[in-house]
Amino acid sequence: MIEFKDVVMSYDSDTVALNGINLVINDGEFVFIVGRSGAGKTTLTKLLMREERISSGKLTVDGFKLDKMPKRKVPYLRRSLGVVFQDFRLFPNMTVYENVAFAMRVVGEKNSVIKKRVPYFLNLVELTDKADRFPGELSGGEQQRVAFARAIANNPKIVIADEPTGNVDRNMSLELMDLLVRINKLGKTVIVVTHDMELVEKFKKRTLTIDDGVIVSDKNGGVSIED
Amino acid sequence: MRIRNIPHLIGQGFKSFWRNGAMTTAAILVLICCMLVLGSFYVIIDNLDNFIEKQSEEIKTINAYVYASDDKEELANKKAALDALCEKENSNIAKYVHITKAEALENMKNQEGMEDVLSKFNEDNNPLPETFCISFKDFDTVQQLMRELEEIFGADKIKSELGMYEAVNNLSSTITLVGFWLMAILLVIAILIIMNTVKLTVFARRKDIAVMRYIGATSAFVTSPFIVEGIIVGLVAAIISTGLQYYLYTGVLADIISGYAAIDIVPATEYIAIVPVAFLALGLFAGIIASAVSVKKHLDV
Ligand SMILES: Nc1ncnc2c1ncn2[C@@H]1O[C@H](COP(=O)(O)OP(=O)(O)OP(=O)(O)O)[C@@H](O)[C@H]1O
Ligand SMILES: [Mg+2]
Numbered sequence: 001m002i003e004f005k006d007v008v009m010s011y012d013s014d015t016v017a018l019n020g021i022n023l024v025i026n027d028g029e030f031v032f033i034v035g036r037s038g039a040g041k042t043t044l045t046k047l048l049m050r051e052e053r054i055s056s057g058k059l060t061v062d063g064f065k066l067d068k069m070p071k072r073k074v075p076y077l078r079r080s081l082g083v084v085f086q087d088f089r090l091f092p093n094m095t096v097y098e099n100v101a102f103a104m105r106v107v108g109e110k111n112s113v114i115k116k117r118v119p120y121f122l123n124l125v126e127l128t129d130k131a132d133r134f135p136g137e138l139s140g141g142e143q144q145r146v147a148f149a150r151a152i153a154n155n156p157k158i159v160i161a162d163e164p165t166g167n168v169d170r171n172m173s174l175e176l177m178d179l180l181v182r183i184n185k186l187g188k189t190v191i192v193v194t195h196d197m198e199l200v201e202k203f204k205k206r207t208l209t210i211d212d213g214v215i216v217s218d219k220n221g222g223v224s225i226e227d
Numbered sequence: 228m229r230i231r232n233i234p235h236l237i238g239q240g241f242k243s244f245w246r247n248g249a250m251t252t253a254a255i256l257v258l259i260c261c262m263l264v265l266g267s268f269y270v271i272i273d274n275l276d277n278f279i280e281k282q283s284e285e286i287k288t289i290n291a292y293v294y295a296s297d298d299k300e301e302l303a304n305k306k307a308a309l310d311a312l313c314e315k316e317n318s319n320i321a322k323y324v325h326i327t328k329a330e331a332l333e334n335m336k337n338q339e340g341m342e343d344v345l346s347k348f349n350e351d352n353n354p355l356p357e358t359f360c361i362s363f364k365d366f367d368t369v370q371q372l373m374r375e376l377e378e379i380f381g382a383d384k385i386k387s388e389l390g391m392y393e394a395v396n397n398l399s400s401t402i403t404l405v406g407f408w409l410m411a412i413l414l415v416i417a418i419l420i421i422m423n424t425v426k427l428t429v430f431a432r433r434k435d436i437a438v439m440r441y442i443g444a445t446s447a448f449v450t451s452p453f454i455v456e457g458i459i460v461g462l463v464a465a466i467i468s469t470g471l472q473y474y475l476y477t478g479v480l481a482d483i484i485s486g487y488a489a490i491d492i493v494p495a496t497e498y499i500a501i502v503p504v505a506f507l508a509l510g511l512f513a514g515i516i517a518s519a520v521s522v523k524k525h526l527d528v
Contacts, residue, residue, distance in 0.1 A: 051441065071527070078443035089438045093246060096501065106444040108232055150442070 006055035017043040019213035035210035082156035121149040140167035240455025258464035272406035285354035292356035429521040457518035461510025
């Protein structure tokens with residue numbers, strides 16, 4: 001479960017990115033987060049993985065109380081999250097294969113398991129033939145798919161995807177969304193940040209709209225948002 | 228960190244050693260430079276010190292003369308008194324050598340050009356005194372010994388170069404002291420340079436460190452490959468420096484030092500216990516401490 005209680009987050013005195021967030025996301029939910037650019041969507045995901053710290057309020061993620069958690073627990077929080085970053089954050093000096101394998105190594109996965117599972121995930125995102133390429137040699141969409149494979153490689157409880165379909169064509173984005181829905185059906189919580197209202201309408205899931213650091217609507221099923 | 232990860236982490240250290248070729252080469256070169264400067268400075272100071280010490284050993288003596296050549300009894304008495312002084316508890320006499328007047332004349336005659344001058348002297352008209360060449364142990368209490376010897380031999384029969392000895396000794400301590408502080412300053416500079424180099428090599432990979440942290444890597448998991456890599460860099464630098472220092476010393480420095488003064492060069496083997504060990508310590512410092520400290524800065528993401 002994820003629970004925000006009166007969460008305020010400011011980068012500095014002028015930039016209050018989130019201003020009083022109250023929100024509960026239960027295990028197994030599928031949630032879209034939409035909103036204008038600069039609304040605070042990425043900031044919200046950064047709080048979840050403790051990349052940024054809340055300024056006030058309370059935040060609980062999968063049993064981790066983030067407002068008073070010691071630093072050494074951060075890695076274990078992050079292992080229960082699979083994050084597809086808006087800016088991918090791949091290792092430029094590792095091949096596609098190594099990028100995914102490395103994520104599994106980080107959590108101490110056995111070599112034999114890694115050898116078996118990496119090809120499976122690469123196949124899932126249709127990158128089997130690019131396994132030996134470096135991220136710099138891939139298109140934006142391909143890099144995004146590597147990030148996607150890496151995020152789900154460790155079977156995380158919560159999958160967070162920040163604009164996972166931002167750089168791929170319609171077909172691929174539908175496929176990635178299908179994949180997220182399948183992952184959700186396995187009992188994982190899925191949070192998708194997106195600008196793509198078409199997708200939101202098509203998949204009819206719970207949708208949070210953030211504007212200027214506050215949640216302005218929280219609806220089940222598709223919504224239409226006037227810009 | 229799991230045991231299972233350890234082979235991977237060590238492998239990762241080796242891998243990034245090769246992968247970051249330019250960086251590791253730069254770090255090794257910087258380390259070698261620091262080591263050679265420190266090492267060369269050390270052996271020069273040590274040679275100088277060694278030379279001065281040897282000089283001062285040679286004048287760490289008091290000569291007592293007995294002219295009463297015919298009076299065998301007096302000579303025996305004085306020798307017995309000297310022996311008693313040697314036997315005394317806490318005696319300041321390290322040892323003494325008795326040079327008979329016959330030996331003294333022989334020695335003199337053996338000096339170049341002296342044979343002719345001294346040819347008219349022989350056993351019967353030998354003008355030289357019996358000499359007791361007394362080495363003392365401790366300079367601080369040597370005045371006490373002087374008084375005791377004066378009592379035995381008479382004040383005018385005692386000769387020493389204590390003033391000279393003191394001057395040479397002071398010079399030696401000054402060189403040791405100055406050398407020590409210069410070494411300390413050099414070491415601090417070397418450590419700063421090494422820290423900075425390691426910091427740079429780590430800085431170049433701060434993004435990788437951040438991403439590792441984002442996907443849930445513990446600090447130990449992130450840090451250990453850097454330390455492994457650092458140890459390799461430190462070891463390689465220490466080994467190369469030891470070799471280079473050897474050739475630098477035996478091939479270049481020794482010639483320069485002995486060119487300035489007729490100094491017996493300290494053999495390179497004397498330094499086996501200290502120079503490579505110091506290089507290794509510096510290398511491992513760079514590998515372990517400097518790496519860990521530098522990485523720590525980037526862990527907090
Ligand atoms: N590192 C930062 N330092 C200071 N201000 C920041 C930082 N990151 C984001 N902000 C500010 O915080 C606010 C929210 O940013 P955030 O990245 O959460 O927006 P977003 O909703 O993800 O936008 P987009 O749809 O463009 O990705 C913005 O005003 C942004 O300028
Ligand atoms: Mg964003």
